[in-house]
Amino acid sequence: MSRAVLLRLVGVGDVSKRILLGRKLRSSQLGETLLPKRIALPVFASDALSSVAYAPDEVFIMLSLAGAAQYVWSWKIAIAVALVMAAVIASYRQTVHAYPSGGGDYEVATVNLGVNAGTTVASALLVDYVLTVAVSISSGAQYAASAIPVLSGHEAVFGSVLVVVLMAMNLRGIRESGTFFAVPTYLFMVAILGMCLFGLVRLALGTLPDVESAGLSITPEPGLDGPLTTFALLFLLARAFSSGCAALTGVEAISNGVPAFTRPKSKNAATTLLLLGVIAITMMVSVIVLARQMGIRYVDPHDLDRLTRNGEPLPEGYDQHTVIAQIADAVFNNFPPGFYLVVSVTGVILVLAANTAFNGFPVLGSILAQDGYAPRALGSRGDRLAYSNGIVFLAVMAIILILAFDAQVTRLIQLYIVGVFVSFNLSQLGMIRHWTRHLASERDPAKRAHMIRSRVINAIGLTFTAVVLVIVLVTKFLEGAWITILAMLFFYALMKGIKGHYDKVAEELAADDEDKVMPTRVHAIVLVSKLHKPTLRALAFAKATRPNVLEGVYVATDSDATNRLLEEWDERRMDVPLKVLHSPYRELIRPIVEYATEIRKANPRGVVAVYIPEYVVGRWWEQLLHNQTALRLKGRLLFTPGVMVTSVPYQLRSSEIARERELREDTRVRPGDLRRGNVDERSERSDRQVPR
């Protein structure tokens, strides 16, 4: 699909028509096109931008611990967070140039700091994916409760249901298209920036109304109610700042998605990153400033009794709406659709952000699998089972967190940021090493100057993120960050263990010269259960391989059936001898395994070729009714040295069904395809005829 078509797709009029009509992109339309910046931005931005939905709230909550008076600090904290974000964005712009392969922080850390650092980053990212789902969905549930009051009080259950829906969609495979992200993300930007602009205009005109909570007072926490000591104030500001840093989560996503950009990939990715940074900073600062101007009073939603009006406690059942919801409600006070638009697109963008994790998780899994840190099956795109297990794992962990923390964003945030900043730090440190290493060999002064500049940018980035990591650890360790660190340690140990196992196996498998010795003779046995087409085919195929010895083998569990078979064998004048193994207790597997072992023992330098006739059926319930014994027998024979096991399939008519199902399966989209640039000609295959 050409760029022009994509442009048309995101034209707003067209887009809204498509939403209304519910028409879907035909899969083949997307073709092999990579993502232009205007599509890449929404694809990768939802996670980073969505944090504006909860980061300002967390800043106000933390400051409110010492009462509303501390809100004077809010815009200063916003500036500090913006500064850190700017530094991080600048740093990642260096990364996308230096590592365009999409390995992101994991690759940077592994290449420059070694496998232990890489594994640490991977553990941090794994934990973060779980938390991205938990936090985004919990916040989304709060927005849903703002718009639909009946959900209020059932956020955890509603959030869990949302996660299950996301899981089901990703298990099924959703064909992510640019529009899928573009429509809600651009709508979200328009809604939030429009709201802020409108608010700032009304501020300039002097008509800016107050938010609903403006008249309230906040009782400070015990111990923070008097004048604060310098230390207490600093600690309070540090806590607010580190919660505000939740706004930075997700900015690293683009560095994992460089291969999906149109050429020049790195340059486009860097530009998109800059754009993302500007938009995110603008949104966050505007929201915080506006909220402060409109007199917000915002406390931990589970501490509502600290809010009072004229010294009286608030009525039972008072609902504290999120900061953005309060601003939208007041700014658009004569225009309810404005409020509903802001709240609903915010909810949607949060769900999209959660979906990001469902996409990123298998991508990371496949990179880890290629390096031997995760089960190898995750590395092959086609392995549905491995993908599914990853998706279900992610969903289950997220639901556990949502239920355990009762969908309270404020408590989940305490777990969230530490993982993000661990990988930020290792990644920046790795980048500094990267430039230093390249400077050692680079002689071109222009390139050297560029590298030195990049190294300075990464060093600044590291300084900022290191400070934040320390602040986060100090302020949040006991509040929940310890859980994240434990989880990271667990994943770290698991990945190391898997790697160790693969290394040990590789060592045991390493070839030496005697392995090329050819067996001296082949003794072929064809398993016979009946004299039907599959058996005849297996006999014919086995004969075609011209073994030294060929015989049919029958396990006799019943003398009548044995006699019938022997008669038929004679009648049909089979030119292969039939060996009958007696099994009085109706065991089928053991007599065959023992017979194969005997043959091998008689001729240790030969090989026993066991031919198993199998007929293949197509429907799942048919598969339950057939071949269970063949399957188990194959499993057992694999453990018998000197034996090779050949399945000779005979396709029944119904097997067509399974073949077609497998083909459909192959052409199905896997989570993460879009952001890996994997939107390829596979999509077209679903229109092709099933090959015969």
Added chain:
Amino acid sequence: MSRAVLLRLVGVGDVSKRILLGRKLRSSQLGETLLPKRIALPVFASDALSSVAYAPDEVFIMLSLAGAAQYVWSWKIAIAVALVMAAVIASYRQTVHAYPSGGGDYEVATVNLGVNAGTTVASALLVDYVLTVAVSISSGAQYAASAIPVLSGHEAVFGSVLVVVLMAMNLRGIRESGTFFAVPTYLFMVAILGMCLFGLVRLALGTLPDVESAGLSITPEPGLDGPLTTFALLFLLARAFSSGCAALTGVEAISNGVPAFTRPKSKNAATTLLLLGVIAITMMVSVIVLARQMGIRYVDPHDLDRLTRNGEPLPEGYDQHTVIAQIADAVFNNFPPGFYLVVSVTGVILVLAANTAFNGFPVLGSILAQDGYAPRALGSRGDRLAYSNGIVFLAVMAIILILAFDAQVTRLIQLYIVGVFVSFNLSQLGMIRHWTRHLASERDPAKRAHMIRSRVINAIGLTFTAVVLVIVLVTKFLEGAWITILAMLFFYALMKGIKGHYDKVAEELAADDEDKVMPTRVHAIVLVSKLHKPTLRALAFAKATRPNVLEGVYVATDSDATNRLLEEWDERRMDVPLKVLHSPYRELIRPIVEYATEIRKANPRGVVAVYIPEYVVGRWWEQLLHNQTALRLKGRLLFTPGVMVTSVPYQLRSSEIARERELREDTRVRPGDLRRGNVDERSERSDRQVPR
């Protein structure tokens, strides 16, 4: 093991010592010995005898609907039930002589009345197994609650837990020995018969005390409180009688177990059946007579408010104990251990009866599988998965019933008896046909006389059971028997469907002469992922089969790895060409399948032999980390015509673990082994060395 040893085992002194010391029979001790009558009786009797624990209660409950005055009928109903039981026992004595192979009612019905009748019997038996578990465990839970008051009110949960424990034991495989059944069953007989004898002696001496409920009055149900019309009385008696017929459940077990008896098998089985009948009838009649003499007042446990004392309702929390518990409590009024012995062995025998179903279910499954009415995997003794599925299914269905009916025996009984009597009837009818058929050809007057006598006995049996079936249907259809009939219809349709499918497949597979045509050439491809031992072995094995073409095939997903492999291939001077298939999207399966399809297309009369090197590991978690792709590839290739798939295994050191586990698995006892005479030399194998 000789008969003398077995005798010693059940000598009471020895037995109790073994219980105390907990010493287990070594498996090899049991050897190939079949069951003598004194062991066979307890092995097969627990189901039939255990019904004395609830059948009398049900008679009293039904009569109490019209008030305690109707208890005058109780001993007459007992006699009627005893008569039916005598007729049924006499009938089955004919069956065990005529059908000594252990097929039981299913075989009799199939052979004499055709497959539809056989399938009907099988459906009835399947449903009955579920109900045996549900009823026995529910009744056992009531006994447990008599002895352990804290369980009272939680019978359903306790019963479900019991079922889960039984399921786990059967999944694990319990080595049933004669003692396993002999000790509790003989204890049960001693306890119940002893209690009855003691009671009757005290009755003769005039010192028989009343049971605890003797002083109570029973308010009749509305509509049954005045003098009864003849019709109402008849209906009441019919209901009580059909509930009492629950005592007959389980008498058919011996007819399924003839092969397990010592020779002469049929004669011994017939004698054991007679013994069983005498004991069961004695117990049931004694309990009912004694209960009546001791003034029992017994109502549906969920209608306790119909019991009053001097016109006053009973205190809240009154616990109605089962009939046997009340008799034991009163008879042994100065000797509490007597009460506890009776109640606890009754509980144990009920659990044993439930276990009978766990044994009978797989046996029936394997017979059905051999005839094509159940998944074939059930027919092979070794298939653990199939066995496990059957056991889990049985347990889940039983738990559903227990929970749905709140462990109320009275309500479950309504479902129980209809299935039993359906198979009784078809079986008797089949026997009459059997004798008639044999009489047509038999000329020996002595034998003819014997056959005619047998046919009369079966005709009497049929008459009785037909009358009971009609009574059961009339009195219980709306009370729950419709559920049983629906379930039977479901199983019937399922079995017919499975049979139909197998027949269709067999037809499609029937051989004709062109099937013997040999492929003209063999094109062998060996899949190469790395150049390690398994690959070298696969290449050597493939070469040994001297194919017309032999090549290695490598799927290239990454150019670095591809170059490394090609270099190594040259270095090692491999004398096989290597074909590289490019796969830009890291698919592994599809390129191979497509390549195989192409080769075959180029040479439609040849065959493509795909060799897959596999290394086998032993631990379950290792298996998760390896060979997932090989497994999926094999699955896919089976659907590709003209392809045969050969696994060439390379056994890693840890594979020993799996081999040993499989051997242990083989020597393990499966539910139902003992009663199929399957206690064979397999038991000894566990002492043998693992063969190399």
